[in-house]
Amino acid sequence: MAAELTADTIRTAPKVLLHDHLDGGLRPVTLIELAEQTGYDALPSTEPEALGRWFAESAYSGSLERYLETFTHTVGVMQDRDSIIRVASECAQDLAADGVVYAEVRFAPELHVQKGLSLSEVVQSVLDGFAAGTVAAAQAGHRIRIRALLTAMRHAARSREIAELAVAFRDQEVAGFDIAGAEAGFPPTRHLDAFEYLRRENAHFTIHAGEAFGLPSIWEALQWCGADRLGHGVRIVDDISLAFDGTARLGRLAEYVRDKRIPLEMAPTSNVQTGAAESIAKHPIGILKDLRFRVTVNTDNRLMSGCSMTSEMTGLVEAFGYGWGDLEWFTLNAMKSAFLPFDERLKIIDDVIKPGYAALKSA
Incomplete structure (x- = not known):
């Protein structure tokens, strides 16, 4: 008899997280305390519940640009070594308490140098x-392996510099590289120099694509830049047409993404908030899973979206009727897609993920 699928039991399941922003996951109380300590005086509220509510309301604007504005406050208090260390430490603890056994958490070093830290010092502080x-x-009884992805901002011009930093720290738990920020008007090909450098160095990278902008963004990320994974990739559904009998016809790009097993880092709640999906129940993750794309489940920004891996999975169970086998499938997809050496991925799959789900299926 399988364990009942509830938020409490799902929390105990081993999970893998590939798309989570460090500056999008602060605890409201930490944000308030760091603002007081660092002299940041622009917070919309200094009461934890009200502040958390403000972030959630701001995030549900239906606009990626408006959503991104909320980061002014979190980045504002992450400008010194001690503050960054605290945020990163709490991130690891919060994810581990939520059942995450492996995580790749991304941040943009260039956003944390306003008070004199060097890019390398920012990276070292996070690590x-x-x-x-x-x-x-x-010590609290939770196990986690947490690694960093270094993000360059797509509207800025420091991507090559950040890419070199990712390679320099590759043996110190920096898993790879990413670009993020507003998609429209800032195509990934602007950063071709960085991607070509990374490929020469045999380094891994993911690209935010197919969230606020459509198929051209995904096509460029893959065919011009050579991305290993797609950050979100929701709009790949625009290249899939459904017939009246429910059969799907894939366009050339969608077919390529599926054939090549290119991982899609999907974050259902965040995608709804930014207008990339109408609702969880109507999120493309449903059809993409049915068509066996390499779909993974992620949080994106736990503070802004008011979510956790447990709540994301619980929402999918409620919307699509998924069972333990489906949640395990998402988790295995993510672990297979991690920027971690093959033998280490296999060890986590065999020693942690499969036994964890086997126990839940037979509880």
Whole structure:
């Protein structure tokens, strides 16, 4: 008899998270305390519940640009080593408590240098915070492997510099590279120099594409830039047509994405908030899973979206009637797609994920 699918039981399931922004996951109380300590005086509220509510309301605007504005406040308090270490440590602890056993958390070093930190010092601060958080999580009885993705902002001009930083720290739990920010008007091909450098260095990278902008963004990310994974990739559904009898016909790009098993880093709640999907029940994740695309489930920004991996999975269970086998399928997809050496991925799959779901299926 399988364990009942509830938020409490789903929280105990081993999960893998590939798309989570460090500056999008602060605890409201931490944000308030760091603002006070660092002299940041622009917070919309200094009461934790009200502040959390403000972020959620701002996020449900239906606009990616409006959604991105909320990061002014979180980045504003992450400008010194101690603050960054605290945020990174709490990130590791919060994810571990939510049942995440492997995570790749991204951040943009260039956004944290306003008070004099160098790019390398920012990266080292995050890694030190992750290490401290992993130890604290273990003391609380939770295991997690957490690594960093270094993000360059697509409207800026520091992508090559950030790419070089990702390669320099590749043996210190920096898993790879990413670009993020508003898609429209800032195509990934603007950063071709960075991507060509990364490919020469045999480095991994993902690209935010197919969220606020459509198929051309996905096509460029893959065929011009050579992305290993797609951040969101929701709009690949625009290249799929459904007949009256429910059969699907894939266009050339959608067919390529499926054939090549290109991972889609989907974040249902965030996609609804930014207008990339109408609702969880109507999210393309349903049809993409049915068609066996390499779909993964992610949080994107836990503070702005008021979500966790547990709540994302619970929402999918409620919307699509998924069972433990489906949640395990999403989790295995994510672990197979991680920027981690093959033998290490296999070990987590065999020693942690499969036994964890087997226990839930037979509880």
